[in-house]
Amino acid sequence: MTKPFVEILAATSPVPDDVVELVAALRAWCRPHVSDPGLGPPRARLALLPRAAGLLDAVSDRSTPLGLVTTAYERVEPALAARLDVVVVRGRRRPAGIDADRVVHLATGTVDTSRHPPVAPALRREWRALLGLPDDLVVTADHPADHRMGDAHLPSLLAVAAAAVVRGPSLSTALALGTPVVTDPVEARRIGAIDGEHVVVAAPTDAHRVAEALGRDLPRAAALGRRARRLAETRLDLRSTARAVAQRLGLISSNQGPYAGFEAALRSLHTPLGDPVTWRATGRLAPLDVSALTARAVVP
Amino acid sequence: MSGGAEQATENLVAALLRSGHRAEAVRLPTAWDRVRIFDAALAWRLVPVDADLVIAVNFPAYFVNHPNKVVWLFHQHRAAYDGAGGPWSDLGSDPDSLETRRILTEWDTLALEESRALFAISELAAARLAGFNGLTAEPLYHPPPLFDDLHPGAFGDAVFCATRLEGNKRPGVMVEAIARTRSGTRLEIAGRGSLAGELQTLACDLGVSERVEMLGFVPDDELVRRYADALAVVYAPFEEDYGYVTLQAFRAGKPVITAADSGGVLEWVEDGVNGFVTDGSPEAIAAAVDTLADDRALAAKMGAAGRERVAHLSWDPVIERLTRP
Numbered sequence: 001m002t003k004p005f006v007e008i009l010a011a012t013s014p015v016p017d018d019v020v021e022l023v024a025a026l027r028a029w030c031r032p033h034v035s036d037p038g039l040g041p042p043r044a045r046l047a048l049l050p051r052a053a054g055l056l057d058a059v060s061d062r063s064t065p066l067g068l069v070t071t072a073y074e075r076v077e078p079a080l081a082a083r084l085d086v087v088v089v090r091g092r093r094r095p096a097g098i099d100a101d102r103v104v105h106l107a108t109g110t111v112d113t114s115r116h117p118p119v120a121p122a123l124r125r126e127w128r129a130l131l132g133l134p135d136d137l138v139v140t141a142d143h144p145a146d147h148r149m150g151d152a153h154l155p156s157l158l159a160v161a162a163a164a165v166v167r168g169p170s171l172s173t174a175l176a177l178g179t180p181v182v183t184d185p186v187e188a189r190r191i192g193a194i195d196g197e198h199v200v201v202a203a204p205t206d207a208h209r210v211a212e213a214l215g216r217d218l219p220r221a222a223a224l225g226r227r228a229r230r231l232a233e234t235r236l237d238l239r240s241t242a243r244a245v246a247q248r249l250g251l252i253s254s255n256q257g258p259y260a261g262f263e264a265a266l267r268s269l270h271t272p273l274g275d276p277v278t279w280r281a282t283g284r285l286a287p288l289d290v291s292a293l294t295a296r297a298v299v300p
Numbered sequence: 301m302s303g304g305a306e307q308a309t310e311n312l313v314a315a316l317l318r319s320g321h322r323a324e325a326v327r328l329p330t331a332w333d334r335v336r337i338f339d340a341a342l343a344w345r346l347v348p349v350d351a352d353l354v355i356a357v358n359f360p361a362y363f364v365n366h367p368n369k370v371v372w373l374f375h376q377h378r379a380a381y382d383g384a385g386g387p388w389s390d391l392g393s394d395p396d397s398l399e400t401r402r403i404l405t406e407w408d409t410l411a412l413e414e415s416r417a418l419f420a421i422s423e424l425a426a427a428r429l430a431g432f433n434g435l436t437a438e439p440l441y442h443p444p445p446l447f448d449d450l451h452p453g454a455f456g457d458a459v460f461c462a463t464r465l466e467g468n469k470r471p472g473v474m475v476e477a478i479a480r481t482r483s484g485t486r487l488e489i490a491g492r493g494s495l496a497g498e499l500q501t502l503a504c505d506l507g508v509s510e511r512v513e514m515l516g517f518v519p520d521d522e523l524v525r526r527y528a529d530a531l532a533v534v535y536a537p538f539e540e541d542y543g544y545v546t547l548q549a550f551r552a553g554k555p556v557i558t559a560a561d562s563g564g565v566l567e568w569v570e571d572g573v574n575g576f577v578t579d580g581s582p583e584a585i586a587a588a589v590d591t592l593a594d595d596r597a598l599a600a601k602m603g604a605a606g607r608e609r610v611a612h613l614s615w616d617p618v619i620e621r622l623t624r625p
Contacts, residue, residue: 219430219434268414269410
């Protein structure tokens with residue numbers, strides 16, 4: 001089945017990287033593309049504009065679902081506000097005149113959680129023993145140079161640490177990995193993390209000592225890591241943001257056919273792309289000629 | 301004799317029925333090897349259950365997808381958690397095992413945290429859940445099977461235990477302990493399991509086969525009688541989830557001799573008050589047996605304290621908590 005065409009209305013100025021990634025993530029449900037008569041009428045439109053002014057004039061078709069990705073928090077004129085199905089804004093603020101249920105927040109410091117699966121504290125301890133690392137390993141990543149270690153090294157350390165002191169771009173990665181994290185109030189606020197819920201907030205001078213204590217407290221570290229992971233999944237992962245946008249643009253049907261339950265079961269368990277259990281399950285079903293399902297099973 | 305979880309499930313259904321609910325147990329076959337461990341979880345995810353309320357009690361049943369799911373956790377797949385690396389687990393600390401355990405931990409966490417309410421069978425089960433999955437569960441204690449039938453009796457010349465004869469129950473320690481007693485106390489073991497033959501051989505090797513009686517399966521009325529006639533109950537499993545044996549012994553007014561690493565048993569046995577918490581060695585258990593054999597008044601006093609300790613147990617508050625909207 002061909003995915004629906006979603007027309008992208010882009011400004012001439014460069015589109016920010018995270019917005020480009022958001023549009024890419026939408027490909028799970030649609031074909032986002034600039035206007036092209038060859039693609040036929042769009043199922044929905046998504047405007048990528050710094051400001052909303054003039055958008056209504058640019059869209060003559062009033063029945064096609066319309067979304068706006070904007071960086072402006074200005075009041076949206078009532079006619080446009082009534083017309084918009086979804087508004088994507090950066091951070092926690094929202095434009096005046098738009099109902100909260102039509103606003104989707106584009107987080108600061110996004111992370112692809114599928115690339116950084118969570119590791120619970122008890123298993124971290126076993127990994128440290130296996131790798132010959134200290135049982136009380138606390139990783140510190142609070143200097144710009146720490147985050148330039150490369151894609152592989154820092155996440156690997158964060159995945160086995162008893163706890164970590166993190167500030168800067170790796171904070172989202174640490175949260176996705178379920179790392180018990182100590183950070184400062186500004187960083188916590190930046191990504192919408194709550195002290196004691198998702199992270200522990202401490203002054204830089206105290207952070208390492210607090211992290212050591214946190215690493216020794218297994219139940220507390222496990223609870224913090226679990227909630228940190230959920231924060232990363234729901235608020236910091238562009239795929240969640242894209243899903244919310246796709247939902248509001250009517251791109252996700254509530255009934256996806258006879259295999260919807262199976263897909264939903266795998267999705268509800270956050271089964272990673274290419275995970276062995278997915279292949280085992282689809283393999284078992286292969287003799288039943290469920291090619292449509294197996295084709296979709298690789299969609300993240 | 302079936303396992304504790306099976307008995308508890310049957311008794312839970314019976315208690316729900318007595319409370320005026322319509323209830324039935326749903327079971328699916330499960331493979332426990334590391335390759336197929338996820339299959340049953342996924343199967344449960346797809347089982348359509350059109351009940352008003354689902355109460356899931358163990359792995360992998362809590363993967364059932366239901367808007368009104370309450371979990372009363374007896375145990376997870378312990379071979380992937382505290383039992384990993386143990387003799388009854390095919391999962392260890394090699395990289396493949398750790399990744400399998402990581403995925404299972406993630407799945408478990410997701411399936412359990414979506415429940416409307418989360419309870420555990422004991423403080424120990426709740427503590428495991430907190431340590432491994434970062435989830436908080438409220439312990440909810442229930443009476444063991446035969447609770448209304450068990451009663452105190454005379455303090456005979458035998459210590460008793462009803463248990464599955466498997467490695468994690470450590471029945472061999474009881475036989476070794478009996479061989480070290482100086483009081484000539486006998487041991488009666490009810491239950492079946494893979495270690496039955498090994499225990500017989502051990503008793504022969506230690507020269508106590510005449511003092512160790514392997515009863516095999518015993519019907520309920522005999523079980524009640526054996527408890528009533530016992531001097532004490534010896535029960536020293538490894539990290540038990542809950543331990544019906546302890547509660548049944550206390551209900552029958554018998555002191556319990558256990559070990560410091562027996563898990564949920566320790567939530568009930570208070571050293572020197574209603575039994576003895578030993579270091580689990582045959583010597584220490586033998587000494588506790590001899591103490592009670594020498595002082596029947598002490599055995600009676602401890603047994604009475606044990607009976608008092610479990611007097612409050614009832615299914616009514618359990619059902620009320622599990623079904624509370």
